[in-house]
Amino acid sequence: MRLAISGLDMRRATSVEDALAILRNEKRMPVAGATDVYIALNFGTLVPKQFLDIWALDELRTISKRGDTLVIGALTSYTALIQSHLVAEHVPMLAEASRLVGGVQIQNRGTLGGNIANGSPAADGVPVLAAVDATIVLRSFERERRVPVNEFYTGYRKTVMQADELIVAIEIGTVEGKQWFRKVGTRAAQAISKVVMAAVRAPSPRIAFGSVAATVVRVPETEKILGAGGSIGDAADVLSRELKPIDDVRSTADYRLRVSVNLLRRFWSDTE
Amino acid sequence: MQFTLNGESREFDGNPAARLIDVLREECHLTGVKEGCGEGECGACTVLIDGEPVCSCIIPAGQVEGADVVTIEGLGGNHPLQELFMNEVGAQCGICTPGMIMATLKLGDAPTLDEIKTALAGNLCRCTGYAAIYRAVLKWKGMPEPASAGSAVVVQ
Numbered sequence: 001m002r003l004a005i006s007g008l009d010m011r012r013a014t015s016v017e018d019a020l021a022i023l024r025n026e027k028r029m030p031v032a033g034a035t036d037v038y039i040a041l042n043f044g045t046l047v048p049k050q051f052l053d054i055w056a057l058d059e060l061r062t063i064s065k066r067g068d069t070l071v072i073g074a075l076t077s078y079t080a081l082i083q084s085h086l087v088a089e090h091v092p093m094l095a096e097a098s099r100l101v102g103g104v105q106i107q108n109r110g111t112l113g114g115n116i117a118n119g120s121p122a123a124d125g126v127p128v129l130a131a132v133d134a135t136i137v138l139r140s141f142e143r144e145r146r147v148p149v150n151e152f153y154t155g156y157r158k159t160v161m162q163a164d165e166l167i168v169a170i171e172i173g174t175v176e177g178k179q180w181f182r183k184v185g186t187r188a189a190q191a192i193s194k195v196v197m198a199a200v201r202a203p204s205p206r207i208a209f210g211s212v213a214a215t216v217v218r219v220p221e222t223e224k225i226l227g228a229g230g231s232i233g234d235a236a237d238v239l240s241r242e243l244k245p246i247d248d249v250r251s252t253a254d255y256r257l258r259v260s261v262n263l264l265r266r267f268w269s270d271t272e
Numbered sequence: 273m274q275f276t277l278n279g280e281s282r283e284f285d286g287n288p289a290a291r292l293i294d295v296l297r298e299e300c301h302l303t304g305v306k307e308g309c310g311e312g313e314c315g316a317c318t319v320l321i322d323g324e325p326v327c328s329c330i331i332p333a334g335q336v337e338g339a340d341v342v343t344i345e346g347l348g349g350n351h352p353l354q355e356l357f358m359n360e361v362g363a364q365c366g367i368c369t370p371g372m373i374m375a376t377l378k379l380g381d382a383p384t385l386d387e388i389k390t391a392l393a394g395n396l397c398r399c400t401g402y403a404a405i406y407r408a409v410l411k412w413k414g415m416p417e418p419a420s421a422g423s424a425v426v427v428q
Contacts, residue, residue, distance in 0.1 A: 001307075001310065002291075002294050002298065003290070003291045003294060005287045005289050005290045005291075005294075008287060008289035009289065010287070010288045010289040010332055010334055012288060012334055012337070031332065034330055034331055034332055034335070035312055035327075035330055038291065038312075038329075038330035038331070038332065039311045039312060039330055042291075042310045042311060042329070042330070043311070051289060051332075053288065053332060053334055053335060055335045056335075056337075079324070102312065102394060103315065103375075103392075103393040103394015103395070104325055104375065104378075104390070104391055104393065104394050105312065105315060105318055105325050105326050105327045105375065105394045106312055106327070106394060108324045108325065108326050109326050109327070109330075109331065188393070189390075189393030189394060190313055190393065190394055190396075
């Protein structure tokens with residue numbers, strides 16, 4: 001059905017500087033690939049009516065190395081992540097996660113910055129970023145600041161971002177250890193996750209889950225017992241107390257917990 | 273704002289927040305672009321922007337400024353894929369067909385069945401089934417049909 005557009009106001013930014021100058025003076029929701037924003041708009045569930053189209057900001061589409069740090073521009077699409085040699089080398093599980101987002105059409109348009117800003121606990125890219133302790137680079141007209149992804153979310157779809165800030169980049173330091181990613185949904189493509197897990201097998205394992213809480217979460221108790229040489233059985237017990245998933249339209253809490261524990265066991269045996 | 277549509281330069285001076293699909297269907301009268309789900313899930317609205325398949329139901333029209341947009345109409349009406357979708361019975365109700373064809377165009381030479389399935393993972397068909405669609409695409413690329421691609425049963 002045709003979208004009612006009266007009352008919608010979209011400005012197009014021509015550069016990052018232009019975008020930040022606009023955001024300094026006007027309250028506008030940034031729109032990148034629109035793959036989340038326009039679904040909410042079509043459903044009539046989106047409150048904001050003032051938008052800032054940042055799709056044209058090609059300066060945010062670069063993937064580069066700065067020393068040992070991988071720097072991914074916020075407007076990098078999933079397709080670009082899948083095709084990037086640097087991503088394949090540095091954080092291959094991010095390419096794996098990107099392959100499982102939507103279908104090709106969504107991968108061509110959806111961006112890593114958008115995945116973060118949208119704040120869905122079911123975001124496929126964010127558990128990867130959480131497991132590798134990525135840093136989110138936020139910029140406003142006046143300043144730039146860096147926020148660890150694990151401190152970025154304050155509640156369900158709530159973030160520390162200010163209205164005048166844009167996510168400009170994601171930084172990922174060297175990842176030591178085997179990376180492991182698994183998404184569980186109703187089908188391989190075009191399905192929102194029931195459970196998603198990303199992890200790194202290192203002397204101090206790093207484990208993140210999506211779709212099992214109000215935000216993407218790390219599981220520090222489980223990580224601690226595995227890091228201390230505890231058995232996977234004990235770690236599974238800890239995890240089943242540490243995670244508190246909910247029932248919702250996509251799955252039940254019981255199912256999510258059971259799958260999460262199974263994924264933990266699979267991660268451990270796959271990365272031995 | 274200016275963009276290229278099926279090879280011709282177009283002007284659009286409406287609200288840039290309008291959905292691309294609404295502009296294509298209602299202002300440009302390109303009704304080959306179908307709306308299925310309206311949430312980027314079914315792929316019926318797939319068009320090419322600068323050669324890449326995208327869902328036009330979730331793209332603000334303002335984002336195609338300066339871009340090259342191709343819809344099913346841009347293929348001219350007798351593209352080999354259109355013929356093959358018909359001949360292999362890869363179309364039944366037809367709603368998914370334009371999107372399926374547009375999503376297929378980006379495939380490289382000699383694709384495997386898996387690559388075809390990945391290219392079409394964002395396109396849903398609810399009637400004819402995927403086997404006939406995959407077969408049409410394999411034939412277009414001159415690839416042999418694996419047994420698992422299924423066979424057509426044409427009821428006269």
